[in-house]
Structure formats: C-alpha cells, structure tokens
Amino acid sequence: MLRRFHRPAALALLPVLMVPALAACGGGSNKDDAKASASASAATGLSAVAVTGDVGKSVTAKWKSTIAKPTTTTVSTLVKGTGDAIAANDSVSTYLWIGDGTTKKVAYSDYQQGAAESLPNNGQLGTVFDKLFTGATYGSRVEALTTAADLLGSDSAATQLGVGKDDSLVVVADLVKKAPTSPTPSDDKAHTAAPGTQPKVVLKKGVVSGLDWKGVKKPALTTPVQRVILKQGKGAKVKTSDTVTVNYLGETYKATKPFDESYSSKKAFSSQLSQLIKGWSIGLEGVKVGSRVLLQVPPAYAYGASAQTGIPANSTLWFVIDVVKAK
Helix, strand or coil, X not given: CHHHHCCCHHHHCCCCCCCCCCCCCCCCCHHHHHHHHHHHHCECCHHHEEEECCCCCCCEEEECCCECCCCCCEEEEEECCCCCECCCCCEEEEEEEEEECCCCEEEEEHHHHCCCEEEECCCCCCHHHHHHXXXXXXXXXXXXXXXXXXXXXXXXXXXXHCCCCCCEEEEEEEEEEEECCCCCCCCCCCEECCHHHXXXXXXXXXXXXXXXXXXXXXXXXXXXXXXXXXXXXXXXXXXXXXXXXEXXXXXXXXXXXXXXXXXXXXXCEEEEHHHCCHHHHHHHCCCECCCEEEEEECHHHCCCCCCECCECXXXXXXXXXXXXXXX
C-alpha cells in the first residue's frame, strides 16, 4: 500500500527486470562496440512491437526488435472505442501495461495485478497521460512510445520500476469506462484542526502504532484537508516540489489496524511529493522538517471512489507523518 501513493497508483507495484548486456564484436573498445551494436539493432517508433489482445481483457506484445530512445512522446490509437469522449476531470477506469523497449520485457501490467485502476484526467499525471487521454473515447486502446524520464519523472522511480533511466518505454492504456468519482471538497487548502476533533496517536514502546478513535465524529466527504501539528520541527519548510523522506502510518475511520505504515520496518519512505496523493501535497506544504503531523484527507484527495486493499471506496484517510527530510 505504501507505494500506491505514487503517480499513477499502479506504477510502483514493481516486478524486477534484468537488463541484458550488449555483446561486443569486432575491433575497438567494448563500450564503443556495445553502442554500435545497440544503434544497429534498435528500431525507431512503435512499429517495432505488435500489441494484441482484447481491450479490457489482455495485452500481449511481440517484439520485433529493441526500440531506440525517442526524442518525444508519440501516441497512436490501436482500437477506437465506441463510447463517449473522455472529458476533462473524468476519472478513467484503465488497464495499464508498460513494456521496456530497450530490454523487450514487461515492466508492469494491471492485467497481472488483476484489476483496473482509476486515473484522473486532470493534468496531474503528466504529459504522457495527457496525450493518451486527449481525443480518446471510452473503450479505446491507446499506445504511447515515451521515455522513463517523461513517464516516471525521476531516476529513483525508474529504478523502482526496474527500467533504465534512458530506456524507451511502450505504454498501452485500455480506457475501459468512466469511473465513479468522489464528492469535491469545499477547497484544496490545509485547515488547522482542533486536536479534540482528531484521533489520538497511540504509541507502543515510544513508536507510533495506531490511532485512538474515541469521541471522533466521522467527517463529511466534502471536508477539506485537516491538519494538526503534533510536534513542531526546526528545519526548512516543505515545498510541493521537494522529495520528502518520512515515516508514516495510515488508517481509515475507526479502523482497528493501519492499512499501511513504515514505523515497524524502521525504514523511512522517500518520494517526490508531487508523485503522492494530492492530500499529502496539500497537508505537508509549509510543514517544517522534523515535525510530526496528523492529516485528515478526504477521498477526492486520496484514492477516491476506487477501493484499495484495506481501504473501502470513498474513504477519508488519516495519516501520522514524521517529516525526516525534504530537498
């Protein structure tokens, strides 16, 4: 669940890929020969891979050759759906498949994970998804040739996905149907909450282990992000452009256990804040490094109307977050 804070959600459910070494031949250095071999064998464009399978049921790729790193993202429609046009701010139920054009391996597949995911057409997923959604209709299969940098936004995300930072990537998106959406909060700001309206942090041997829900009323789904600074840090203020390192625990309303947490692993979590759920960006902006914060996040700024493991659809979420570092 931890990695589902990433953008898009499924990209961090990561199989490991093995990048094959290029064989050297002829005269010259091994590095020069490897580059020459790669250049000679790599094709340009999406013609180097044939994608088959029914929309919403499966994706199978047959690689004709490796694909050279493109200079820009290009998109084509493999199957034109007969549904309505995808509109701005729609939440799109999507089966996502990602192939590595450099290794000819599958980097990720929602079909392997067993479920579609809801992706918002609101400009927050980056230019690759903007291009996939533009002009598309429900029921379509669209395909993009892009780079790890354009799709994932950082070297660390590429490493987590198991692809090289300079690899070409083929993205196939089956845009199955319009997904249900959550009610829109009254605003997108963080509001200082009275501590008595929020659950209390439970410690076990000094370590955060859960939340005490006694006396806490369930908020309306339109309630904006609520924030309580439990401990004020002395470091720099977090910016939404930062990469943050945190320890955290998350629970749904009156849960008996967390749906996810990092405290027990004793290993902090790091990510670009812009790649996490919007509620974290709203709630952590301006918070000083070294702080402990309690956030109440409405479903529209979390996982919305899509159920996740341990999180029912349209769930307000609470997070205890210790901000370790931001840069």
